[in-house]
Amino acid sequence: MFRRLWSATLALFRRRQLEHDIDDELRDHLERDIAFRIARGASPAEARRLAAADLGGLERTRDDVRDVRFLTHVDDLRRDVRFTLRRLARSPAYTALVIVTIGLGVGASTTVFTVIDGVLLKPLPFRSPGELVTLWQTRTTEGMRRDDVPPATFLDWQERARTIATMAAADPWGVTFRRDGSSEHVNAWRVSDGFFAVLDARPWLGRTFRPEDFLPGSTPVVLLDHGFWQRRLGGDPRIVGRSLTFDDGPHLVVGVMPPNFEMPERTNLWQPWVPDSAQRVERFATYMKVFGRMRPGASVADVQAELSTIARSMEGEFPRSNRGVGVSIVSLEDVIIGGRRPLLWTLLGAALVLLFVTVVNVGALHLTRLDRQHRETSVRLALGARRSAIVRPLLVEAFVLALTGGALGAAAGAVGVRVLHVLGPVDLPRLVDVTLDWRAVVMSALFALVAGASLAIVSARRASSQTHEGAPGTRGMTGSRRGTRLRRVAVGLQLALSLVLLIGTSLLVRSFLQVLSADRGYRTENTLSFSTWIYDEYPAVAPREQFVRNVLERLRALPGVTHVAIGSALPLADQITGEDADVVMEGTAVVAGEEPQARGIAVWPSYFETLGTAVRQGRAFLPSDDAGSERVVVVNEAFVRRFSPDRDPVGRMVSVGLMGRGIPSRIVGVVADTRHARLDGPPEPGVYLPWLQRPIEAITFIVRTAGDPDAVAPLVPRTVFDVDPRVALDRMATLDALLAQHLRERTFLLVLLGVFGALAVVVACVGVFGVMSQAVTERRREIAVRMALGAAPQRILGEFAREAGWMAAGGVIAGVLVAAGGTTVISRYLYNVARFDPLALGASIATVTGLALLAALVPSLRAARTPPASVIHRD
Amino acid sequence: MADSREVVQGTLDLLVLSSLRAGSMHGWGIAQRIRDRSSETVLVTTGALYPALHRLEERRLVRSKWQVSESNRRARYYELTAAGRKALGAEVEWWTRFTAGVAGVIAAT
Structure with missing residues (x-):
């Protein structure tokens, strides 16, 4: 199909050359014909007339040939698509199952990809984010690898560091916002001059701070957070230039920052920071966040090397405070999203496993369908149908199904992203920005194409290995041994992979319960708390x-x-x-x-x-x-x-x-x-x-x-x-609510992995059902004959149950082996639970095996109830 | 009935492929071969021949090459591909059975 599309495209571009060739060819024909007629004795004029007439009108022939060149492709494709749609409409259950299955896999992958894309892959919204670093104090003797920085230390670094072009710091602060007789504690950051310049952050309204805002005696100014401005001030567009009361005095609002500007962390406002005399010599208390923009060409390692040297000389200068104090440089990107990488990659892995399970399942369904068409195909081959004519519609079918499933998946992804917004850890950076965009749509299309290509390969290999010999002679026997084996392996694989997801989920559930039941040492029920600063x-x-x-x-x-x-x-x-x-x-x-x-x-x-x-x-x-x-x-x-x-x-x-x-x-x-x-x-x-x-x-x-x-x-x-x-009140919450928030990342991973695992198990069981149904159909005659000869239905049932049992056993063994390695990725979320926790392992194995056997039961029962006579009569 | 008639729909491909078994040939030559070998009972109109040739080429059963002809002109020569040879075998087999069947029916009446 691709080749045809390709040559059709090529033909369009080479149209001129093509027409020229056709003209040449026909002219050549005409001249030969005329020469031939003259040789046979006709007069030149007569010969010319007859030859032209024979060519059926030069123009028309030329048009016909041109049409062949262009239209065969388009026509073939259109015919194939129409044929496919008709065929699919005849088996709506199969069609719906395949589309929904592909939709599930693509939807899950697209959702997770979208989040990863938004959180990890898109660059931070700062100019040259790769140049931005954060600077931390370390005190390795006490295991402090990433501590905040005392103000005097920041001032020293700022003065001495050469590899950093500009450095700024922020001091966590809190102020009381007074309005209409009420007071509220609001978080604020006091930032050093140049803070916004380092990040190259532009305001949403108004301006950021200017050097004169940092001079002693200047008017107190504030810069508002977008959320605070919206929530508390109704998004007043003329807020800039107005005055608000914080603590005990009026503060001039100079600007509003854009939404989701959360630096250094979520806050309500920013104020200028001017170190007071005490802060200028404070080298003990660590509370400032320090940022820097590296000089172009400098690397994190360069900065680390220089600052370490500075830290060493400071150890000598201030032995009382700085003994053992080092410095650690971490890129801003690592600080913002670094910790979340494992979580997101784990989820992507789980989504891809689900996608793989769905593709394998659809492949197995497709094989079953191909086998059912085996007879028709054999007949058509025997009647001289070209192999390509048989394979092509199968390919078209594969892609029609995959793309429809992909479209469904993209839609599911859009819903999924919304769900994640609700479910996601509040502090998952940039999650609020995540939306389904064209990149996600491209990704769904890609996932769908992968699914389509897998189906296509299965179909094509199958159809091209089929022969027509003996086809009319064999009676209702369908399917080949090889196909049956392949399908069983596919189903075993699905069971294995869904088992992996389930084992992961149950380990997380166990950890979750462990965390919940761990002796916290205090009770959270019926307890309310709030804070104040006086x-x-x-x-x-x-x-x-x-x-x-x-x-x-x-x-x-x-x-x-x-x-x-x-x-x-x-x-x-x-x-x-x-x-x-x-x-x-x-x-x-x-x-x-x-x-x-x-x-x-x-x-x-x-x-x-x-x-x-x-x-x-x-x-x-x-x-x-x-x-x-x-x-x-x-x-x-x-x-x-x-x-x-x-x-x-x-x-x-x-x-x-x-x-x-x-x-x-x-x-x-x-x-x-x-x-x-x-x-x-x-x-x-x-x-x-x-x-x-x-x-x-x-x-x-x-x-x-x-x-x-x-x-x-x-x-x-x-x-x-x-x-x-x-006095201002802040952070009013029940301890239960705080606990829930604390467990949110765990819950998030648990729920998603659980959903993926459950879907995978369902899909795998559909696969079991399909393969067993197929096996029953294939052996219908044999069973009928045996039952006519007196075989007990229990015996038949037992045989099929054993077959399903073998499939499940193979899946379980493979699944446990994969899980043995695979669960390392979630080991950081495991608490008081071994990776080979027998309870989690046992429960998962029991679930998968039980459901697989249940799925096998329906077709097996059907087999056991086969009325002996019916089948023989029917053939 | 007339002495010669146009090709029955569907057999044109068979005729074209068969005539190419003898070696590569240009369109006019193919028409000529068919006419000669059928003792002028089968006539292929050129209006049907060229679309058929191009269709066969699209299906990769024949391929064409431009050559310089005897009279020093550009002429397009067609030849069978491997796929074309195989397809020809199948078509011939089918045709033989078909005509035998038809003959049987005629003989019986």
């Missing part, structure tokens, strides 16, 4: 404490509330799961700046009870553990394992430095381990301080309710504003 509102400790007491009292009085507490950090909430505290046990000597660390949290006495964290040893905090009494701490079990493995920790002294100098404190209790930041990792050592002794201004309120916490949530802001309308 640096500015309550600089003095006594009123700060009074504010907290008042709010807690009123929250406790709300209907349905059973427990209330505060803590400086909360499990599951990203960014606020705890600060690193330097801990030094009594009797151990540690070099300054190299103190071991534990997660430090300042908590209210009722914190453990409210979260349901068990006290294992000693006691929890008491209201009397306040500023006036002895400094005390409570530690968790992981802390004990690491820092006091051999001695009873209760009563021991430990120096704890939480955002400051270490203070000697007495350990009064041990609580259960809690999994804060990561649910699927080992618990980290943790140390709890009484908030009353360490009143940190970043506060998270925790409210436990008897009933639905969402019923209490609406009452909370009023309750807080009644105490003080100036």
Whole structure:
């Protein structure tokens, strides 16, 4: 078919040459004819007239020949397509099955490809994104490979680095947005001069910052995030030049950034950052994000080499803070999407497996159909039909089916991408930008063509190996041994591949359950939390404490509330799961700046009870553990394992430095381990301080309710504003919701792999059904004869069941072998589950085998119920 | 009935292929061969011959070459391809059976 299209195309382009040739040929003919007639005795005029008449009018002949050249191709193709459509219309079930199957495979692959294309393959929306790098501080002695950067260190790097053309930093900040009597905490980034220039980011409205915005005494300015502008300000087009109140003063809005500009991370606004005198010498606290654009021609390795040298010389200059401090350069692209690559490639792999299963299945269906047409083909061959005339319609059929399936797949892909938007991890970068575009359509077409070509190859090989000998003689026998074997192998292959997907899915399910059931050390049900920052509102400790007491009292009085507490950090909430505290046990000597660390949290006495964290040893905090009494701490079990493995920790002294100098404190209790930041990792050592002794201004309120916490949530802001309308609330969420969000990536992978696996199993079972039906049809006569001779139906049933069993067994063995290697790709998602988990393996094998046998049962039963006489009569 | 008649539809390909068995030939020569060998009972009109030749070439049963003829003109010569030879065999077989069948019917009446 391609050859014909090709020569037709060629003919169109070489039309002129072709017509010239035809003219020459006919003129040659005419002259020969005239010469011949003259030789036979005609007069030249007479000969000329007769010859022309014989040629049937030169013009007409020429047109006819030309038509042959052009139209045979087009005509043949049109006839083949019409023939194919008629034939397919005669077997609607087959046609629908094939199209839907191809549609499934193509749809899944297109969906996943679209996401990968949008997230991984399309370049970042910055000029020359390859030049952009991020700079991180490392402290390898403590396993910190990618830490944020202290402000003074950034300033030093900025001044010294030569391989980086421009460098900028961002300081995570939060401000209170006041409007119409309400206050809200909003995230902000304070960015250094040149931040937007480094990224070459243009504003959506207005302008970005100018050097004069960074001068002391200049008007405070803000640049708004597109989402914030839409959500909170109604997308007011005249916002630029207006003034909004943040914290305690008016800020001039200079611009709005474009949608999805999420740098360094999702935020609500940007402000100019001017380092204050303290920040100019701050080399301990790591909180700034640093970006740079490399000089053209410089590589990441070049930058790494130069910055490492700088870091080494800084170690000498600032030994107290910079001992062991290195630097790590990571390309921006790796930072934004690097972590998601395995997830997406895993999904693409699964989608391609599904596509492969569908193609194999369609191939097997197609073979069955070819066999059914075997007799017709034999007859046509015997009657002298050209092989190409038999193969061509098959090829056309393959491509008609594949392309229709592909179109269906593209449509399914469009739906699939929408589903992924809903399902996808919120923090999957750039997912919101992903839409089905022409690249995806091209990809579906390509997938469909692959499917079509596979079918075509199967058909062509089959038809061209068929002979016509003996065809009219053989009675209803259809199919060849080889074909049957091929189909069985195809079905076994499908079972194997769907088993691989199922094993992957069940391993993920097991891990998911493990993560869910792992002892988190706190309860999430009926628990509500929200945060607030009261640096500015309550600089003095006594009123700060009074504010907290008042709010807690009123929250406790709300209907349905059973427990209330505060803590400086909360499990599951990203960014606020705890600060690193330097801990030094009594009797151990540690070099300054190299103190071991534990997660430090300042908590209210009722914190453990409210979260349901068990006290294992000693006691929890008491209201009397306040500023006036002895400094005390409570530690968790992981802390004990690491820092006091051999001695009873209760009563021991430990120096704890939480955002400051270490203070000697007495350990009064041990609580259960809690999994804060990561649910699927080992618990980290943790140390709890009484908030009353360490009143940190970043506060998270925790409210436990008897009933639905969402019923209490609406009452909370009023309750807080009644105490003080100036404070801003943020991140109000139930712990259950935080947990769900935490598990989202896992859920995403699990659901998609599960859907692909389920589809693959269904498709494979359709294949089993098809092959078994075919086998039953083939052996109908034999069975009828045997039953007429007294064979028991159970025996017949048993034979077919055995046959299906062999197919399933082959598939299972092959599937387990493939899975043995294949599941390595998801090993990073496995938690407390071995890759060869017997339960997951067993359940998957049982499912595939069971469903395959079930699919085989229907045709086998039909065979067992064959009425002995009917078949003999029919032939 | 007339002494000579136009080719029965469908047998033209057979005639053209058979006449090429003797070697390559141009269109006029093919018509001439058919006329001579059938003792002038089968006439191929040129209006039918050339489309048929080109169709056979499209189907790769014959191929054509331009040669310089005796009179120093450009002339198109056709010859059988391997596929053409095979197809000819099949067509001949079919034709033999067909004519034998027809003869049988005629003899019986």
